[in-house]
Amino acid sequence: MRYTLVGYLVSETHKSIWRNRMSSFLSCGTTALALFLLGVAIVISLNLQYIFTDVQSQPEIQAYLKMETTDQEAVSALKACEAMNGVAEVRFVSKEEAFSELREMFQDKAAVLEGIENPLPASIRLTTFRAEDVPGVVEQLKVLPCVEDVIYQEEASRNLAVLGRVSQALSLGGTVIVGLVAITVIGNTTRMTIEARRHEIAIMKLVGATDGFVVGPFVLAGIVLGMFGGLLGAGLSIGLYNYLTTSLGSILPFIPILSLTRDTALNITGILVLTGVAVGTLGSALSLRRHLKV
């Protein structure tokens, strides 16, 4: 009896998807698009976390010196830094040392740096005793004549956070809008199937089929469409991300970009598939509630 029920559900679900294959394809595609955007939001979030960690590992304040700075000017700047209130440590990083650090960082992509003339400026790296000392030290550094630019964690973090929030909001907003469209399209596919099978459904109810038995194939069809949409969305977002990281990694090796591990990719796929299932269930359930008075 159980086998018959499962067989019936599978067979009717297959029929329901196949009968409205254009609409089913559209449902699946829209869900995939929504979940692709969700996938993008997830990888942006993961990258932000990665970049934050990277920023945290950098020195607290970096003062980049102008390219034309002489050794004497650098030494007097270093002394000025040591004299500043709140400064705990000061270290001079020469152009050669900075380039050497870069080589070390990208030792697996050494070819990229080959033949390139050192583009990096010398810098002074400082740490403060307390976080509150950072703004005052930064202000004093900015007025030193040989200092080109000052980068410090708080600013970098703040800028990254703004950038991250904007891009996440855009992706999540897109996910919600396209997700609602996906729910509507799946609902419409369900409605078309209900219309095509209205006569059959009436007979089913007449001969004593339970509501669960009547609606089962419709809900299952919604779940299947959502699930395939999730798989497609995951494939697209992960595939595109891997393509972009490979391309960007060779063009812009200085930007820290997270490489997706197998586990992370599987987790993202899991999240998108489950969301797809939820979208499919919701779409079909709402349509059943509206168009099938069972």
Add this chain to the structure above:
Amino acid sequence: MTALIQVRDVSKAYPGGMLALNRVSLDIRKGEFVFIVGQSGAGKSTLIKLLYREEVPTEGRVIVAGKDLTRMRRLEVPFLRRRIGVVFQDFRLLADRTVAENVEFALRVTGFNGRDAKKAVAQVLSMVGLRSRHSAYPGELSGGEQQRVAIARSLVRNPDILIADEPTGNLDPDTSMEIFRLIERANRYGTTVVVATHARHIVDAMRKRVIELRRGTVVRDVRRGAYDD
């Protein structure tokens, strides 16, 4: 003995205020064969629909096999309908399924497994004389044959009650008589039968209990009656 079907002071008004039934009361005992007669609009179909809970009364109670249909929860309705076979004038068969599949449908959607279902289908098709046509599609059958398939579908679960709403409305007199002989045969096996019909010659020939409705009210209820007084 308690009646299998009890209708108590039932009224049914449709939206717009049209009163289809007005304080109807009747009892039908197990094993009875009952004709419901009356002009179009007299309330026959409404009464029939109340019996398998397609409709619920505005007032009064309908009790079938001990279950009060007016208080029945929606979840219980399918289980009531498994005890009732229903036949309509327009047959209501699935055009894309064979005779056997149409009959088997009533079993499959209520969870019967394949082997038992096929055995029951073969038996009921033999009973209605359609065993040799089990692979035909409804479009390949005559009206009488299609109605026999519908009867087979309604009987395949061996129901307590067979309800028919104008089962011969689309058929010629000879074929109609064949259909009623079939329904009578089911009645002889113990199934209680309630038929709403305009088929005067059949009602007159069969001499069963006749309940006449006029403008939603029972005006006649006779044990071995004719179509008219």
